[in-house]
Amino acid sequence: MTSADHSPPPDDATRVWPAAEASTLQFDPTAPDALASPDALASPDALTGPGALTPPGALVPVIPPAPSRRGGATRLRPAARPRSGSGGRLGRWLSRRGKTRRRMFLSDVVATATLGPRSRPLRAILSAVGIGVGVTALVAVLGIPASQQAQLQAEYDAWGANVIVVTPGQERQTGETTALPDTAPAMVGRVRLVSSVFTVRSTPAETYAYRNDQVPAGETGGVTVWVGQGDPVGALHAELASGHWFDAANNDLPTVVLGATAADRLRVGVGQRVWIARSWWVVVGVFDRLPRYSAEFDSAAFLSPGWSARLFEADQTPIASIHVNARPGQAARVRSVMAATVNPARPSGVQVSDLSMLAYSQTSVMETFGMLALGLGAVALLVGGIGIANTMVVAVMERRGEIGLRRSLGARTGQIGLQFVLEATVMGFLGGLIGIGLGAYAVFCYTAYQGIVFAVPLWTLAAGPAVAAAVGVLAGLYPSLKAARQPPTTALRVV
Amino acid sequence: MTLAPQLALRKVDKVYPGHPPLHVLKDIDLSIQAGEFVAVVGPSGSGKTTMLSIMGTLDQPTAGEVWIGGVNAAAIGEVERSVLRSDVIGFVFQQFFLLPSLTALDNVAEGMLYQRRRRAERRRLAMAALEQVGLASRARHRPGELSGGEQQRVAIARAIAGQPGILFADEPTGALDQTSGHLIVDYLRTIADAGTTVVVITHDQALAARFDRKVSLLDGAIVRDQRRRASLRPPSPVGASR
Numbered sequence: 001m002t003s004a005d006h007s008p009p010p011d012d013a014t015r016v017w018p019a020a021e022a023s024t025l026q027f028d029p030t031a032p033d034a035l036a037s038p039d040a041l042a043s044p045d046a047l048t049g050p051g052a053l054t055p056p057g058a059l060v061p062v063i064p065p066a067p068s069r070r071g072g073a074t075r076l077r078p079a080a081r082p083r084s085g086s087g088g089r090l091g092r093w094l095s096r097r098g099k100t101r102r103r104m105f106l107s108d109v110v111a112t113a114t115l116g117p118r119s120r121p122l123r124a125i126l127s128a129v130g131i132g133v134g135v136t137a138l139v140a141v142l143g144i145p146a147s148q149q150a151q152l153q154a155e156y157d158a159w160g161a162n163v164i165v166v167t168p169g170q171e172r173q174t175g176e177t178t179a180l181p182d183t184a185p186a187m188v189g190r191v192r193l194v195s196s197v198f199t200v201r202s203t204p205a206e207t208y209a210y211r212n213d214q215v216p217a218g219e220t221g222g223v224t225v226w227v228g229q230g231d232p233v234g235a236l237h238a239e240l241a242s243g244h245w246f247d248a249a250n251n252d253l254p255t256v257v258l259g260a261t262a263a264d265r266l267r268v269g270v271g272q273r274v275w276i277a278r279s280w281w282v283v284v285g286v287f288d289r290l291p292r293y294s295a296e297f298d299s300a301a302f303l304s305p306g307w308s309a310r311l312f313e314a315d316q317t318p319i320a321s322i323h324v325n326a327r328p329g330q331a332a333r334v335r336s337v338m339a340a341t342v343n344p345a346r347p348s349g350v351q352v353s354d355l356s357m358l359a360y361s362q363t364s365v366m367e368t369f370g371m372l373a374l375g376l377g378a379v380a381l382l383v384g385g386i387g388i389a390n391t392m393v394v395a396v397m398e399r400r401g402e403i404g405l406r407r408s409l410g411a412r413t414g415q416i417g418l419q420f421v422l423e424a425t426v427m428g429f430l431g432g433l434i435g436i437g438l439g440a441y442a443v444f445c446y447t448a449y450q451g452i453v454f455a456v457p458l459w460t461l462a463a464g465p466a467v468a469a470a471v472g473v474l475a476g477l478y479p480s481l482k483a484a485r486q487p488p489t490t491a492l493r494v495v
Numbered sequence: 496m497t498l499a500p501q502l503a504l505r506k507v508d509k510v511y512p513g514h515p516p517l518h519v520l521k522d523i524d525l526s527i528q529a530g531e532f533v534a535v536v537g538p539s540g541s542g543k544t545t546m547l548s549i550m551g552t553l554d555q556p557t558a559g560e561v562w563i564g565g566v567n568a569a570a571i572g573e574v575e576r577s578v579l580r581s582d583v584i585g586f587v588f589q590q591f592f593l594l595p596s597l598t599a600l601d602n603v604a605e606g607m608l609y610q611r612r613r614r615a616e617r618r619r620l621a622m623a624a625l626e627q628v629g630l631a632s633r634a635r636h637r638p639g640e641l642s643g644g645e646q647q648r649v650a651i652a653r654a655i656a657g658q659p660g661i662l663f664a665d666e667p668t669g670a671l672d673q674t675s676g677h678l679i680v681d682y683l684r685t686i687a688d689a690g691t692t693v694v695v696i697t698h699d700q701a702l703a704a705r706f707d708r709k710v711s712l713l714d715g716a717i718v719r720d721q722r723r724r725a726s727l728r729p730p731s732p733v734g735a736s737r
Binding site: 103104105107108112115118119401402404405406407408409410411412413415487488489492 | 545554573574578581582584590597609610611613
């Protein structure tokens, strides 16, 4: 007898079908005896033709009563006739259940995905640390310039908005630098809206400051020498740590005021001498650290203008820059008249800048530096990702039994894969959290050491874990596919 | 009144490809009724575990049909088979496969994870199942704190907590001493008496003698099918179609 000979299943109106809550299969006692005609069981194409899923006379699922509601009594439902052309009633039932009941609750998905890390916390944390280091680098790289920017902003907000810097400009046509006229500081001082002026003059080339006359000429220590004239306290917001600025008593004597870094490098203080331009100069004042926008003068030595005028020819000390402090709120107006005031003959030969420009040039330097560190962070992320992938590969091998068990409990391949991908994601996310913590701490340490404002861009706190989780997903993909593709029988075979 | 089979293998063949191909199961025909308490015996390599895997839809036959509760599991998709496994079939393994980081209660509850039941409901059913195997007092213990026999009882509780129609056990007493093994068989019998079909693989003939029905496999074929209480069951259809 061939399978094509089998007769279509009898249409049995007493047969019953499960409702969605059915969870067990029972016998239908009214079904005809299948054993009488065993060949009828051999339906060749179970998924085609109405009712083909049910071998004639085989048991059919019966709705088990919901115990709470019906007290255990079995209620049989008359069956609807199967629609033709489909996979059969039970097939539809199964596929409907497949769609409606197979989804896990989100809480269970999360609980299952965190089961691995929870049962082996040390391993999870160690694998997460790799990614954590990457995120730490990224947060620090973004946080340190942000802190410096914030500091600059704070200083700018405090008094920087009023600071205007005038420097010799370049002629557009010739490219030549036009010297600022000697009359300029006095002219600027006469502008009504200007509260203070500080003029910085260059000294002849090869003029350096030394601790004493025995120091070889080459060991300059990076201390620059200028002639300082005017009011640095008002115009540069420079505070004196000790001593005082030039006054009538010492202006015409060989006296010098040092920036904080310069005093450190020369290892001198107020009352001691330094060797500049083949003569001794007495230190009368040492500045505190200057605001960031004038920090270049931290390593400067300012010579007294009176003595300098005697020592150098007038053309040996041209004006390098004029620092102007406008009255509050008047910076824009002062700026607009500055070029013509400084050099009425050739206003185009004057360059006027304010702090926002200086701030910009400083951050661009930080960005170049940041690209390098950003690259380092990316490499750390990659290495961290490989670490997580490694952990996951080991976990998949180690937990073969668990994978097989879950398949036997009814987990689909997708659910197994999702479990392991999420597990890797959880580890990545954990690494991200570690990273933003460490990164923020690194930025905090740096800012505390530098004494500047602490700032970390808020978006990095969100992006750090997100990037780390994404790396975790990528790292978990291959091991998860491996886990999902394991046939349950292989997974359950313990060697 | 005669009962129709709940579980039936029809002309099942299983061949593992290779050189030469391994013919593990040859033309197996087997019908098992609801509530039967069946032992499958045979020497190692006789195809017991493969047959159990195919009956439990963990593996697919190369040819033939696997009827589980009116559904040919060999002809439906993997998603539907996973539904069968989660709702209709329970498994007990020789190595227990308990998750070491979970308590006994959570291990049992894990058995219903893929049934879309709420956690509270799972835990309630799990507690009931643990009571059934006499381990309610050990619910908070982790597998490492339980004896082998207790671990296997937890595994049985996990398999029956979701109230499956069929329970498969692959050498459930293989890792246990004799006393614990007998206790496990007693629990399995109780489950069968409550209406669940229980099919157990064992290589232990003495243990198999305690079952109602003993199916003997040799070289991938059924060589004997004995019933202890034949009067209560219909005759086996094995071989009737040929």
